Amino acid sequence: MTDRDETNIVKNPARRKLLSSGLIAGGAAALGGVFSKSAIAAAPDPLITEIQDWNRYLGDGVDAAPYGVPSEHENDTIRRNVAWLTADEKASINFTPLHRLDGIITPNGVCFERHHGGKAVINPADHRLMINGLVDTPLVFTMEDLKRFPRTNRAYFLECAANGGMEWKGSQLNGCQFTHGMIHNVMYTGVLLKDILAEAGVKSSAKWILPEGADASHMSRSIPLEKAMDDCMIAFAMNGEALREEQGYPLRIVVPGWEGNMWIKWLRRIEVGDKPWHHREETSKYTDLLKSGKSRRFTWEMDVKSIITNPSPQAPITHGKGQTVLTGLAWSGFGKIKRVDISLDGGRNWQPARIDGPSWDKSLHRFYFDFDWDGSELFLQSRAIDEDGNVQPTKNELRAARGGNSIYHNNGIQTWHLRPDGSAENVEIS
């Protein structure tokens, strides 16, 4: 398309400044007014008569797709996995295609998955949730029982503690889908966990809960009662419809701002106890080995973080220099995002991005940075700051603090090297 840069029918310099490459005006000139009646009458454009033929045929009617799917032209908007990452795809991860999305809602069809024994397939009519342990009355709920409690709707991000884990030892994966795609952001409908626990009656000696999944791995994690009684939900719907099977259908626990691994899917039981259980997924896994050789016992909150989704290695700039939209996502397990800064030169200079769309507690924030790219190489970085004042660190600051053994909780600043041809690569700035 660069040959169009030479044309110029935009007459207003103020407008030309916005689109300094002249591409839009170029488009108009090159195509000769494709849809203008006079142009078509004078010389039919092959684009409209041969290629753009979709207005010449009746399309499918309304009974074609009772449950619709995306256009085949969007077939790169899919979850992808990395074969070498795990021994078996039944206990593995696939990644949200962040570079193909916009706004803050992650569509249900591409929410990243992490299974430990494959995806359980449950008939909701036969599913039960049990509350037992340090309660006045152990209870078993059907799905219908749970839907009789007062409902609420809240959007939260879910991030795997290992998101970005491969980047601790240097840039390894070339695309934000793989470096940062273990995250999704969903509007949940459900009931507050505290209402369900109150129904059973929590004993005064209780201090912890253990949610447990009905899948083959019967996943479980210890959660302090204080968090359970604060903002945890028992969710049965996501983004308006029933949970997807990959996300725990028919029931999951929502643990806002905390490690995704704690958001037990296919939830079948919540035990109430007076101490943590120290199950597998909070001892041999999901702990942080420090350089001292000691491990953090628990690291629940997901730290303040951000990523530029476009441009990025999977989403190069293809329009050449000039007016460019840089966009990305920011989030914090401690609350709302207050500010996102952008650097084009690898962290030497910073300018504020524009946050657009809802700004909610522990939910993804969408940011944009509209700039005039001169076609030179750039080192793109984003840095998020949350309402508690937490600032996203550099990777080297993290390494200095945590040593060389880390897997989880990498919230370091990511760098994309943007080349003059518009392609981008995952690099590190020392």
Added chain:
Amino acid sequence: MTDRDETNIVKNPARRKLLSSGLIAGGAAALGGVFSKSAIAAAPDPLITEIQDWNRYLGDGVDAAPYGVPSEHENDTIRRNVAWLTADEKASINFTPLHRLDGIITPNGVCFERHHGGKAVINPADHRLMINGLVDTPLVFTMEDLKRFPRTNRAYFLECAANGGMEWKGSQLNGCQFTHGMIHNVMYTGVLLKDILAEAGVKSSAKWILPEGADASHMSRSIPLEKAMDDCMIAFAMNGEALREEQGYPLRIVVPGWEGNMWIKWLRRIEVGDKPWHHREETSKYTDLLKSGKSRRFTWEMDVKSIITNPSPQAPITHGKGQTVLTGLAWSGFGKIKRVDISLDGGRNWQPARIDGPSWDKSLHRFYFDFDWDGSELFLQSRAIDEDGNVQPTKNELRAARGGNSIYHNNGIQTWHLRPDGSAENVEIS
């Protein structure tokens, strides 16, 4: 399940009051503590060993569904059409399954469709948007050009002017999917139309725009320039991902609060003019014939409205009497919803519902009304009031004002007759 009502192991009267039918306690007793280890050791429950067997097998791995779909147990969460409503499904409507959804987001797969020449299937690389007419510089934009303008994210309802049209002559369709399902609520990503028009430069004589679709019907509607320069968007994404083909992929215009028919899909051209065009869809259709024999020239705004989605004819109460969640949706083309009132007795007495989730301008609002159903017959109604003070009228008030010829803009209060067996029917209260 009513035989469980006789059991009673909930010991706290305060909790028994919340679930007055004792169903939850009953569930626990009848199932004998399905998931409790002691119960299983003593006498394995057939439910867990034979029916609830999903924890005994490894499920699908993460590579099974690059783009996921709902559970087969949710196969009633689909769009449905009404065969007798139109002569051909290529110029017809299917309806959003409102009774199967919760929250305010309509999932992309079930957003209602209205086509006038079937669904166009467009390759976005070949698609163009032309701006012509009373502009300084006619322009043609590629999809890539449009994505270089500053983006914004906003949620709006889209309601067909004919939503509820079959109800003018009395209750005809038995379910909110059919009476009120020509509506969806989506978070759009796109650019402001005013920015695109400014790029072309709107002449001072301009007063109207005509967006035009690239489908076989080349749909078009006249829109006042004032609205175009206010909150209209050119959208390319919905709920985080690219528009669905049924919703105008790759480009549609968003006309917040106004008739859905004006939200031109597969947008290929916007003509700027000094008067309305009076095309077919704003003369022979989408006008309101009054009892005087005269028609309203234009009726753009969608009036304040609400509907109880559960319980409803397609979603009966199956849990018997006791604690019951009533829920529904409210909206107004004039702004936010201030209040929703609920009547259980056909409009004689009213109580306020609880609005939960985001309250946005010209967007669906979710309401809940938690009540203790005594098992007697009820006549359920909801009545919405918007921030401008507009109050949803009764159907008879509408008929008195508008006469017997109306098709469009029925925002009358709907009544569901809830019977003692939990079933519900579409009825009218005289």
